[in-house]
Amino acid sequence: MFTLILIYSDGLIMDLGSDMEEYLEKLRKAILNFDVDGAREAAKEAMSAGVDPVKAIEEGLAPAIREVGDMFHRDEIFLPHVVMASDAMTAAIEVIEPHISKEDLERTKKGVAVIGTVEGDIHEIGKNVVTMMLKAAGFEVIDLGTNVSAEKFVEKAKDVGADIIACSSLMTTTMPYMKEVIEEVERQGLKGKIKVMVGGGPVTRDWAEEIGADGYGKDADEAVKVATELTEKKE
Numbered sequence: 001m002f003t004l005i006l007i008y009s010d011g012l013i014m015d016l017g018s019d020m021e022e023y024l025e026k027l028r029k030a031i032l033n034f035d036v037d038g039a040r041e042a043a044k045e046a047m048s049a050g051v052d053p054v055k056a057i058e059e060g061l062a063p064a065i066r067e068v069g070d071m072f073h074r075d076e077i078f079l080p081h082v083v084m085a086s087d088a089m090t091a092a093i094e095v096i097e098p099h100i101s102k103e104d105l106e107r108t109k110k111g112v113a114v115i116g117t118v119e120g121d122i123h124e125i126g127k128n129v130v131t132m133m134l135k136a137a138g139f140e141v142i143d144l145g146t147n148v149s150a151e152k153f154v155e156k157a158k159d160v161g162a163d164i165i166a167c168s169s170l171m172t173t174t175m176p177y178m179k180e181v182i183e184e185v186e187r188q189g190l191k192g193k194i195k196v197m198v199g200g201g202p203v204t205r206d207w208a209e210e211i212g213a214d215g216y217g218k219d220a221d222e223a224v225k226v227a228t229e230l231t232e233k234k235e
C-alpha cells in the first residue's frame with residue numbers, strides 16, 4: 001500500500017491515495033442510484049482532484065454498470081433503471097473522456113468497434129449498455145444507432161479501420177439482417193479482417209453459428225470478453 005501525494009504550485013497538498021477510493025465510490029454510487037446529475041458531478045470532482053481517468057472508468061463506472069446489469073437479470077430492478085444508469089454512465093464518461101491522454105488512449109486501446117442495432121429494429125438499450133462496457137474496457141466504439149443497414153455497417157467499419165462490427169437485434173423478425181451484415185463483409189472481401197459479433201434478446205449461440213458470425217455474447221460482460229478475444233486473434 002502506498003500513498004500518492006500531489007503538491008500544487010500554490011502549496012496545496014493533496015493525498016490522492018486515500019481520497020482516490022472515495023472518488024471512485026462516489027462514481028459507483030451515482031450509477032447504482034441511477035443518478036445522471038450525480039454521476040456528472042462525481043466525474044467532475046474526480047477529474048479536478050486528479051484521479052486517473054482510466055481508473056475512474058475501469059474501477060469506478062464499469063463495475064457499477066455491470067452490477068446494474070446483474071440486478072436487472074435478477075429481476076431486482078426494472079428497465080427504466082437500466083436506461084437511467086446507462087444515461088448516468090454516458091454523462092460521466094463525457095466528462096472523463098477528454099482527460100484521457102492520447103498516450104493512455106493508445107496504450108489501453110484494445111481495438112475499434114462499430115456497433116449498431118440492425119435494420120428494421122429500433123431497440124437500443126442493450127446496445128447502449130454494450131457500448132458503455134466496451135468503452136470502459138478500452139475499445140474505441142463508433143455507435144451507428146438503430147435501424148442500421150448492412151451496407152452502412154460495413155462502409156463505416158472500412159472508414160474507421162474497425163476490427164469489429166457488433167450487431168444487436170431484439171426481434172426475431174430482424175435477426176436475419178445480421179446475416180446480411182456478414183454477407184456484406186464477405187462480399188467486400190473483408191472476412192477475417194473485420195470480425196462480426198452478434199447479440200440481443202432473442203439471439204442465441206446456435207443462431208450466431210448458423211449465420212457464420214465470428215462471435216456471440218449473451219450480455220455486455222460476454223460482449224467485452226468476445227470482443228477482446230476477437231481483436232487478439234485478428235488476421
Ligand code: B12
Nearest residue numbers: 121122123124125126168171172199200201217219220223
Ligand atoms: C424496451 C422495449 C421496447 C422499447 C425500446 C426503447 C429503446 N429506446 O430501446 C419500445 C417501446 C420503443 C419498443 C418497441 C417495440 N417493441 Co419492444 N421491447 C422492449 C423490451 C420491454 C425490453 C428490451 C430491452 O431494452 N431490454 C434490456 C436490455 C438491457 O437487454 P437486451 O437488449 O437484451 O441487451 C442485453 C443482451 O441482449 C446483450 N446484447 C444486446 N445487444 C448486443 C449486441 C452484441 C454484439 C452483444 C455481444 C450482446 C448484446 O447485452 C445487453 C446487456 O446485457 C422487450 C422485452 C424484453 N423482455 O426484452 C420488448 C421486445 C423486444 N419488443 C418487442 C416488439 C414486438 C416491439 C415492437 C414491434 C412493438 C410494436 N408492436 O410496436 C416495437 C419495435 C419497433 C421496431 N421496429 O423496432 C418484442 C419482440 C418480439 C420478438 N421476439 O421478436 C419484445 C421481446 C416484447 C415481447 N415479449 O413481445 N420496445
